[in-house]
Amino acid sequence: MLPLPFPRRRSKHIWNIGFVIFVCLIFVVVYNGKTKDLLGESDENNQIMFINRKPDFKAVKHFNNDEKKAVGENPADMLKVQEELDKIKDKTKKPLGQPLKLSKNLDIQERIYEVQIQKELDSVIPGFGELGAPVVIKDEETKEVDEVIKKEAFNKIASDKMSLNRTLSDVRSPKCRRIKYDVNLPMASVIIIFTNEAWSPLLRTIHSVLNRSPDQFLKEIILVDDFSDKEHLKGKLDYYVTSHLPDKVRLVRLKERHGLIRARLEGAKTASGDVIIFLDSHCEVTQGWLEPLLARIKESRTAVLVPIIDVIDDKTLQYFSSNGEFFEIGGFTWSGHFTWIHVPEREKKRRGSSVGPTRSPTMAGGLFAIDRNYFWEVGSYDEGMDVWGGENLEMSFRIWMCGGTLETIPCSRVGHIFRSFHPYSFPGNKDTHGLNTARMAEVWMDDYKRLFYMHRPELKNDSAVGDVSKRKELRNKLGCKSFRWFLDNVIPEKFILDEHVLEFGKVRNSVGDKSLCLDTLQRSEDNPYIIGYYPCHNFLASSQFISLSNKNHLRREEMCATVDSQNRNRNAPVRMVPCLDDDFSQKWVHTEKKELKNVQSELCLDRGSVMSMADAFATKCRGSESQKWYFDNTNIV
Template identity: 60%
Template sequence: MHFPLRKCYHVIKVGILLVIIVTIFTLFEQWRGGKRSARAQDVDALEDEFEKQVLEDEARIIPGLGEGGVAAHLVGEAKRLGEESEKALAINVYLSDRIAYNRTLKGYPGQDPSSPFVYLKEIILVDDNSTLPELKGKLSHYIRTRLPPDLIRILRLPDRVGLIQARQAGSQEAKADVLVFLDAHCEANEDWLRPLLQRIKNNKTAVVTPIIDMLETDTLEYQPGNVDFEVTRFESRKTLYVGLTRARLAGARFAKGDVLVFLDAHCEGQADWLRPLLQRVKESPTSVVVPIIDVIESGNFYYSVQDPEAFQVRVRQGLMRARMTGARAARGDVLVFLDAHCEAGSDWLRPLLQRIRHKRDAVLTPLIDVIDQTTFQLDAAEHFQVGGFTFMGHFTWIDVPEREKKRRGSDIDPTWSPTMAGGLFAMNRAYYWELGAYDEQMAGWGGENLEMSFRIWQCGGTLETIPCSRVGHVFRSFHPYGLPAMSDTHGINTARMAEVWMDDYAELFYLHRPDLRKNPKIGDVTHRRILREKLHCKSFQWFLDHVYKEKFVPVRDVYGFGRFQNPWSNLCLDTLQRDGEGTPLGVYPCHDTLQATQYLSLSLKGELRDEEKCAELQYSRHIPEDNIDGEGRRVLMVTCHDKDRGQVNILSCI
């Protein structure tokens, strides 16, 4: 059989074309295989470099240093380097890098067992565009080689959003029933979370806070409190943590909901950042742990084997927006927010989860101990305090009111707190979103804690401190970071809060910050007012009448308020912008408009006072220059009290 010549040529062409295609495909596969091989070699090289860096970090750790939460001290050149790092970052990072990431905290009498590991479901690390290389590839390598990699993933944000919106974003991703917010510069003790969760389980509207002990910024010493309580089933008085081993005190059943824990880290040393992470993996029944890393600069990308490109933060957004991003990524039932400069105590999480399980709308904070920023020594007061506020818009610590001591029944019961510091708390995730999460138009840091505190109470929830949950926290002497786009984020955020939640009492805030009245920088708060209406929230007057009855309000329970003026000299009594304890009350020419320094009230007790302090007549052998009467008597502004008559009827003495 013969083919025509034309058909033969056609077959030859087709054959040649197929050979060319196969050759090209083969060469392409060889080239791509070479690229893959080269990429694999690059990855292996990077992994080797990361392993080398991690081993170097681990070699710096001094065994036993700071163990048990005791103060740690360096000598010689190491001491000098530590002091320099503390001056730069308000925490002794050099020392922190030499303390074991998972040190134990034995500052409490009696040790409780670690939390069941079965409760841990997922850990999400949220990177708010960190420029620190150790928080990129090296951190990914550390997680893969030292921690359960199937439990941990990294979420990197496309923009820097700040604290409020970061928490908001993180919360939106959360799936757990309870949200727990904590500052990162904390150390939580064993079983700190279970009491918070127990309270939330019993009362969904409760917003709870733990008792906050102190971590020294220089030595990282942990100072736990020794809160005594008396239980009839015991023959003698025992300290708080001894009783934690008894189911009767902490709750007979454990919470089994998922938990999301956020850690906020900015300008933190790697050891400070990893220490709370490792503690939570080891000791707490968390399901999700989310550190949120705030940075100042943007634009740098660091290689990560875990391919977090989709979550990379390109612009620094601040603490709140970073937390929001983390919350959006979370899938647990409970959100826990922590600062990076924390160390969690033994089993710190379970009490929070237990409380949230019983009361879904309880927002909880652990008891916060203090870690010294220089020595990392843990320290805590014998009695814990709860949160208050000033009309200037600042958070304050106040003693637990007597009426609250009677209401709660015992020293280990959930304790109502008017406000929270905001750095560390736990919350049902669904309730977090129902309540409005964070105000995403708040930038940077500041004001969000009071906004959330007022919103929790006024909208039907409760804010509670859980004494059985303890976390160590480094209270730094200054903030080693800033937000370049807006320097007064605290003032502007607080003004947004006042516009939405304080009603007519917002005027007391504007008395201190008249520059923010109707300031366009505040932005539009319409959507937050709509949220308040939607949730049928109560008035700020209700908050003062029912939640914070002890709060002195300069315009109520007084004979009068305003300026105290000498009409002949046009001089007014003036605090002279001195806020310290025991500073003299002075005089100054009266301002044309009423200013905060000349705003005083005459209380029904006869006290001459500003918001926080009363004028007290004291006698001295030495006549100071600012003495009022020239007879050895002077008037000082001191904390108001009922101990003597020195603060009563002061006007008759001056």
């Protein structure tokens, strides 16, 4: 057999070259795709990038609080989600997860960060949490979730399954949606303080501000790291900010733990916007949140504003909201805590519209907007306060007493994860709330500080409170009004425990040589409870401070006594419930026989044969020694 001619050998050689080229092309394509995935350079149709993932609408299911019907199983809901995603895509011009400023020359550590970030994006379950829906955790994950909540004070597992760019329904009142704002508004610096915050809620806060704030009104976002020591908040966060976020996002790192108050001061010092807006690091702003705040400050530079703060459930991450017109404003307790109160009728009449700026005596303190120059003019924060606590009431009283106003803006809505405890420690384990509130009381509450110290007698003359002379000088310099003025003009509904009352103090009954007093028994006053009897203290403890008001309420600060009189033949429990002026069951009289008689039931407070701690009760009035009660103080002439 003759050897093969040369042309056959050349053909095989060419085929081998072609095969090698083909393999190389495949390698280049695959490698290029992997590189693009790693570097975040995939095009806008790449399904790895979250923003273009098609939502899993079967998972988008929650209940509208007003209509009580399922959301997320019809074309209208699908359209809502896609419209929201399109808005974000049109605004950012890049899919979420795609670096904005990334060089191809990544070092090894940067590649590691990028891989971690892409892995986290890939762990997002499409549709979870969309339109504010709850995230449903599998049964087998329940135990792990419970352990995480004990550590983080919220469901981090659910948060990590949600997009950093999750969609939210427009929760504003229809009246708000019809308002047209000035195109020339001041620019805002948004300041977010964090210490050891979890990754996903922090970034979701940032992205929600970027996505739902008109670019022309957002000057900058300033992230202030209060000396976090968690690994994900170190180099990885630096990398994310510089490569995945626009230049208007800046990260400021503090070299030692400052605490919320002083960290906010550091953030404010670096701000350059006309208005500074403080947000917590676990928030989500909603559509149209920014414009009403800026517009109101443009009208009145001394107006300090808070949005309506909606609840993001700490376990399911569901976004709860009201109808946009019913909301509460800030109050306070004599123990120095913030509380929510109803908008009084006088304020509803004054504001005119249900979505108009609504005056609030106090603010929660986590979220508010203020003219940047006015912030410094009116005294910023008390630098003598440590970490957290009391600063919100201090600023609230100061704003009102020194010529400004504090207002809730109903057309601005921000969601907030309300945690049941702080997932971080306080330096020195000090009672910073108590000490800070004592500073506030010394400077701003005048003689009414007596009611605070009744609750916290151990703080009176405590050297740890520190020197408040500079803050008193500030008050004099600003020509601020008295706390009496604040009570009369800003919150006239506030019940003052020892004013406008018939009798007050300990309510004592003595049978033999054993005296018992009405006492809360340290039961929570957040909900109705049965008041009790306890041996009388030799000092005025807050748990035994009871007033008989001019309106004939036997009451505490917010709770009034009533009688469970369904069975008049037995001891009827005396129950404390929220005070209502027109509730006849809450009326009591102190008779000439010293009986405390409930007007509706006609039963009298009775100690019976009780000699120690027990629940209080009322029985048929008979003038016995066990039904005779005496107050420490009386205003009856």
